[in-house]
Amino acid sequence: MVLCVGYMGRLGSVGLRAARPAFSSSPARCLSTFGVQRPRAGFARSELLTLQSHSRTFFWGSSKPATPAEKAEVVVSEKTAPEAAAVSTPDAVPVEPSAAVDAASSVPSPDAALPPVPAPTDALPTELVSAIPSPLQYGDLAALGLASWTPAGICRWGMELLQVSTGLPWFWTIVGTTVISRIILFPFSVKQMQGTAALAPYQKDIASIRDEMAEAQKKKDMLAMQRAALRQKLIYQKAGVSIGGMAVAPFIQLPVTLGMFFGVKRLCDLPLEQLKFSGFEWVPDLTVVDPTYTLPIIATVLMNVQISVSMRDLIGQTPQMGHIMNFLRILTTGSVFLMANLSSGLVVYLITSITAMIAQSLILRQPGVRRLLRIPLIPDHMRTPAPSMVDSFKYARKWWNDKVADARAASRQ
Numbered sequence: 001m002v003l004c005v006g007y008m009g010r011l012g013s014v015g016l017r018a019a020r021p022a023f024s025s026s027p028a029r030c031l032s033t034f035g036v037q038r039p040r041a042g043f044a045r046s047e048l049l050t051l052q053s054h055s056r057t058f059f060w061g062s063s064k065p066a067t068p069a070e071k072a073e074v075v076v077s078e079k080t081a082p083e084a085a086a087v088s089t090p091d092a093v094p095v096e097p098s099a100a101v102d103a104a105s106s107v108p109s110p111d112a113a114l115p116p117v118p119a120p121t122d123a124l125p126t127e128l129v130s131a132i133p134s135p136l137q138y139g140d141l142a143a144l145g146l147a148s149w150t151p152a153g154i155c156r157w158g159m160e161l162l163q164v165s166t167g168l169p170w171f172w173t174i175v176g177t178t179v180i181s182r183i184i185l186f187p188f189s190v191k192q193m194q195g196t197a198a199l200a201p202y203q204k205d206i207a208s209i210r211d212e213m214a215e216a217q218k219k220k221d222m223l224a225m226q227r228a229a230l231r232q233k234l235i236y237q238k239a240g241v242s243i244g245g246m247a248v249a250p251f252i253q254l255p256v257t258l259g260m261f262f263g264v265k266r267l268c269d270l271p272l273e274q275l276k277f278s279g280f281e282w283v284p285d286l287t288v289v290d291p292t293y294t295l296p297i298i299a300t301v302l303m304n305v306q307i308s309v310s311m312r313d314l315i316g317q318t319p320q321m322g323h324i325m326n327f328l329r330i331l332t333t334g335s336v337f338l339m340a341n342l343s344s345g346l347v348v349y350l351i352t353s354i355t356a357m358i359a360q361s362l363i364l365r366q367p368g369v370r371r372l373l374r375i376p377l378i379p380d381h382m383r384t385p386a387p388s389m390v391d392s393f394k395y396a397r398k399w400w401n402d403k404v405a406d407a408r409a410a411s412r413q
Contacts, residue, residue: 133273138164146266151259155181156267169279170286174264174345178352181260182360185253190373192249193364195241197376202235209235260349268343275345286345295347296339302354303332309361311386326392 140160141147147157155177162180163173199206209232216224236243267275271287278286283295290296311325339347363369370377387395 132277135167136160136164136274144270144272146270146272151255152263152266155256155259155263159263159267169277170275170345171278171280171283171348174286174348175352178260178349179356181256182353182356185256186360188249188252189360190364190375191245194373194375195239195246195249197370197378198239198241199236200376200378200382202239203382205235206232257353260353261346264349265343265346268345271343278345283344283348286348287343289341290344290347293336293340295344295351296336296342299339299347299350299354300332300336302351302358303335304329306354306358306361307332309358312365312383320395322387323392323395326387326389327396 138160141156147153147160158180159173159177162168162177163170166176168176209228213225213228213232216222216228233243236246268287275286278284283290307325307329311322339350364373364375367377369375
């Protein structure tokens with residue numbers, strides 16, 4: 001094998017001397033592909049003219065087809081190459097077979113594999129990419145038993161429909177579904193406000209009827225209770241308000257509100273793996289509690305704002321409603337520690353729902369919007385000023401003393 005390589009090296013050196021044109025006797029021409037050659041004189045001008053058509057020594061051919069004239073020149077050059085080799089007396093230095101093998105091995109192969117291209121520096125780590133779950137598809141929540149015909153199941157199905165259809169991150173999916181639920185309940189809220197505003201001029205009569213009904217209930221006088229109920233029905237008819245419509249509106253809003261609450265709670269408590277990547281940098285994981293207490297504090301502040309905004313519209317219903325709102329403010333202050341135990345996704349739902357209700361109350365307070373939606377305007381003289389905390393404490397004390405007196409009177413009988 002070594003002898004064959006050495007013989008091929010001699011043939012290669014002779015062929016290359018015949019094919020490559022030499023323009024000078026520079027020492028650079030002393031090196032051949034497989035061996036070392038001594039300096040020799042260049043070819044004659046006539047030989048150079050015959051070798052110009054095939055002076056390329058690449059390993060691949062030209063993509064341009066050769067013309068007949070070029071083919072003829074190639075034939076002539078092939079005939080003259082042996083003659084030129086015979087005329088010239090190559091005094092080549094004998095090359096050892098081992099040197100020829102080393103030289104052949106040092107020549108880079110055109111088929112050698114290229115060095116691997118380094119990966120971009122901004123690529124995500126493999127561990128992080130493998131940890132991200134695949135997006136939800138239609139029917140995944142139903143396969144997990146999370147979509148059903150219950151209010152919570154319907155709300156979860158709505159969240160899946162919104163997320164799969166739009167590709168929103170789960171943080172904005174919860175926010176968007178909450179806003180859509182408030183938009184669905186908006187007509188019922190308007191209907192309830194229409195009835196409340198229409199009954200505002202008759203609040204004193206309604207209050208007296210309620211007191212009469214409470215007194216008749218204590219005495220178990222069924223005739224007096226029916227008489228009071230008939231008077232109340234006549235007042236509602238006079239105001240153009242349906243008792244059934246006023247009673248149905250809160251019952252329709254309650255299932256949607258509770259359905260959203262328990263629907264989001266179940267997804268976060270399960271937990272659904274996709275909720276661990278919320279898509280919002282400030283709240284990265286919706287399945288865990290907020291360790292900074294930021295979300296519970298924001299929710300508590302918004303609840304107090306909502307109570308303050310709603311008091312102006314609820315004062316005209318009953319005299320006790322203002323005191324109830326003040327006590328709700330006290331209860332919401334302690335709700336920070338309660339909501340601190342809830343998952344971040346559930347608190348995000350609460351914040352979004354409270355914000356939507358505040359915006360709804362402010363919008364429906366505008367006279368132009370009320371006229372457009374046919375909600376009667378309530379005169380200022382019909383509004384009862386909001387009671388202070390001191391007034392609420394006095395009211396609570398009086399209520400407690402009345403209840404104790406009633407209990408003692410009942411025990412004596």
